[in-house]
Amino acid sequence: MSASINLALLIQTRLATAPVAGELSTPVDITAIPSNVDRTGNILGDVQAGVQKSSGTFISIRWDGWVMLDANASKPRLANHYTVYVWARTVRDPAALAPEDVIEAVMRRLWQWRPDGQTVRGEAQVGNGGIVPDKSYLVYDCEVVIPASI
Numbered sequence: 001m002s003a004s005i006n007l008a009l010l011i012q013t014r015l016a017t018a019p020v021a022g023e024l025s026t027p028v029d030i031t032a033i034p035s036n037v038d039r040t041g042n043i044l045g046d047v048q049a050g051v052q053k054s055s056g057t058f059i060s061i062r063w064d065g066w067v068m069l070d071a072n073a074s075k076p077r078l079a080n081h082y083t084v085y086v087w088a089r090t091v092r093d094p095a096a097l098a099p100e101d102v103i104e105a106v107m108r109r110l111w112q113w114r115p116d117g118q119t120v121r122g123e124a125q126v127g128n129g130g131i132v133p134d135k136s137y138l139v140y141d142c143e144v145v146i147p148a149s150i
Contacts, residue, residue, distance in 0.1 A: 026105035035059035040105040103140040
């Protein structure tokens with residue numbers, strides 16, 4: 001598998017684990033929400049199945065490509081760019097998790113996260129996001145940029 005997809009799988013694992021001492025707390029527990037790494041760009045089947053499960057919510061992680069960090073560097077300074085989506089039913093059970101809380105929990109779990117566990121240079125940057133227009137689901141997203149070693 002490519003390093004970019006492996007990193008997406010690390011994001012998925014990060015979201016499936018609860019915060020430990022010293023990490024930001026989350027407004028809701030997202031560890032049991034089904035998720036996938038979108039490798040094909042055609043995930044509606046996974047979304048439908050995921051949303052039908054217990055929480056009525058599904059998380060997908062998509063690798064969008066590389067972004068340039070420093071055009072004047074002596075060697076390529078690029079980062080992996082991901083979009084994390086939270087999908088939910090448009091009509092929700094009042095007991096279900098609010099997708100706004102879920103995307104906030106996603107952002108807090110990935111905020112200043114260091115996938116390599118060590119260097120600030122490899123720290124995840126959580127960026128823009130919001131509501132995504134969709135006729136069938138309530139969808140929120142956020143961008144995550146993680147420096148790459150190329």
